[in-house]
Amino acid sequence: MRVRPAYPDDAERLRAAVARSRGESVLADADLPPLPASPASVREAAGEADCSFVVEENGQPVGIAIAHPDEDGREAELLALWVHPERCGRGVADRLLTRVATALTERGIARVRVTVESDIPGVAAFYHDHGFSERDSEARSEGLSVLVAEVSSLR
Structure with a gap:
């Protein structure tokens, strides 16, 4: 498996991977809440997020993570984490979180x-x-x- 930056041109391949997994969401790992998986939405998210990564296996995308730093640069939001259902439990999400953590650390961002x-x-x-850990009881x-x-404690 190879983790690499996600690019807007990945949108159609990612959408097709999600469709093949019989999901209509980008957040399918561990039954995470859905996001639209149209090529346009994936292209936009990958193009705008500073920390977008794809995991490929045999040249095919099997996972994606998209994170975006807040304007003040102290914290980032993990916008998407998706792993193909056939690859769940094989460390794909772990690799994505590790790569996101590395990218955020390189940017001086302390929390996600x-x-x-x-x-x-x-x-x-x-x-x-x-x-x-949980932070916002109002939400x-x-x-x-x-x-x-x-970010330094992600495991």
Whole structure:
């Protein structure tokens, strides 16, 4: 497996990979909340995010992570994390999180956050296992949890 930066030209291949996985979302690993997977939405996200990475296996995309630093440069948001269902449990998400953490560290960004749906089993546990903890109890009342991690502690 190879982790590399994502480029806007990856959009159609990523959309096709998601479609082949019978999902219509970019966030399918660990039943994460959905994002549209049209080529335009993937192209836009990959083109605008400073930290977008693809995992390829045999030349085919099997995972993507998209993170974007906040304007003040102290924190970033993990906008997308998707792993092909046939590759789940093989360390693809771990590699993506590690690469995102490296890129954020290189930019001097200390924290990363992700917003997840509270009622989807396994999502919070996945992120907690990687060093995230809950931060925003107000969002939790809306069925969402905001999880945050120090970039240096991601595992």
